[in-house]
Amino acid sequence: MTRLLTICLTVVLILSDPKPSGAQPRKVLFEPPAGRVLLIVGEDKTSTDDYVKGIGIIPGGTMVYTAVQDAQALESPVDNGGGLQDGQYLLDQYPQSVIQVGLWMVDGLDKTVKGDYDRNIDRIGRWIKKAQRPIFLRIGYEFDLPANHYEPHAYRLAYRYIVDRLRKAGVANAAFVWHSYANLPAYPLEDWYPGDDYVDWFGVSIFGMPNIYMKNFAKMAREHHKGFMIAESAPQGDGSKYGMTSWKLWYGPFFKFIDEEGVQAVCYIDLNWETIPMFKGQGWGDSRVQANEIVKNRWINEIRKEKFLNASPGLFKSLGQ
Numbered sequence: 344m345t346r347l348l349t350i351c352l353t354v355v356l357i358l359s360d361p362k363p364s365g366a367q368p369r370k371v372l373f374e375p376p377a378g379r380v381l382l383i384v385g386e387d388k389t390s391t392d393d394y395v396k397g398i399g400i401i402p403g404g405t406m407v408y409t410a411v412q413d414a415q416a417l418e419s420p421v422d423n424g425g426g427l428q429d430g431q432y433l434l435d436q437y438p439q440s441v442i443q444v445g446l447w448m449v450d451g452l453d454k455t456v457k458g459d460y461d462r463n464i465d466r467i468g469r470w471i472k473k474a475q476r477p478i479f480l481r482i483g484y485e486f487d488l489p490a491n492h493y494e495p496h497a498y499r500l501a502y503r504y505i506v507d508r509l510r511k512a513g514v515a516n517a518a519f520v521w522h523s524y525a526n527l528p529a530y531p532l533e534d535w536y537p538g539d540d541y542v543d544w545f546g547v548s549i550f551g552m553p554n555i556y557m558k559n560f561a562k563m564a565r566e567h568h569k570g571f572m573i574a575e576s577a578p579q580g581d582g583s584k585y586g587m588t589s590w591k592l593w594y595g596p597f598f599k600f601i602d603e604e605g606v607q608a609v610c611y612i613d614l615n616w617e618t619i620p621m622f623k624g625q626g627w628g629d630s631r632v633q634a635n636e637i638v639k640n641r642w643i644n645e646i647r648k649e650k651f652l653n654a655s656p657g658l659f660k661s662l663g664q
Contacts, residue, residue: 381572
């Protein structure tokens with residue numbers, strides 16, 4: 344009887360474990376070669392163009408924002424106070440760069456799952472397929488930011504719903520990013536996690552100094568065998584204007600974090616926040632690296648290193664597309 348119970352228990356454990364210890368983790372979609380870091384710059388049409396003009400190097404990726412409620416800014420330009428968003432322009436102007444898309448879902452989780460936004464999701468899916476390049480889709484970005492008030496269960500359902508619908512439509516060139524604002528969360532992070540089958544990359548925001556929450560999220564990404572990116576970043580406050588002091592206080596620790604935590608993609612917001620109505624007067628400052636000659640030169644020296652992937656004819660192939 345004891346031997347029979349042992350056999351039965353073993354069978355139950357094997358059947359209940361979806362990932363046996365010997366299983367090989369799924370390859371990360373659009374993962375750069377070992378030791379390389381994909382550089383993405385934004386956050387809107389104007390700031391991207393200004394960066395390229397000021398630095399003289401086209402980044403490996405650009406950024407655009409849209410919302411599940413309206414799917415705007417992908418096919419035609421829109422400015423809702425947060426800068427000019429124009430996904431089609433980025434596709435046309437920077438044909439050798441990937442695109443990272445921030446998908447806003449605040450106050451839209453329940454309607455998403457009910458199917459109220461199906462036409463918008465389909466519209467986003469068609470745009471992604473037409474892009475014919477790697478697209479990183481941050482679904483409900485900064486899911487744990489208190490101001491977004493994403494209830495974990497509702498967020499998981501909405502995230503999965505969008506992924507399932509895009510996959511059903513045959514969208515194969517989108518990597519799905521689970522993006523944390525990386526600070527003290529209201530719930531355990533696992534409560535928001537959509538599951539390994541729905542997440543390709545983990546991402547964090549860095550606007551202040553790198554902290555323990557960011558490091559823990561990087562560790563969590565490694566444990567789940569996922570890609571790890573800095574999904575949004577900029578030196579909030581004084582920005583780049585103090586030159587070497589700015590570099591030592593923010594940029595130096597920023598690049599150190601990239602090295603120490605195995606960051607594989609980094610998205611930098613090269614923006615004078617005071618020129619954007621949505622952010623003006625909130626103390627965000629000017630994070631344009633080209634606004635200060637010392638920061639500009641040091642930035643160029645960093646991103647010209649072999650490890651950083653900027654735009655090139657072979658970029659998409661190096662990402663596995």
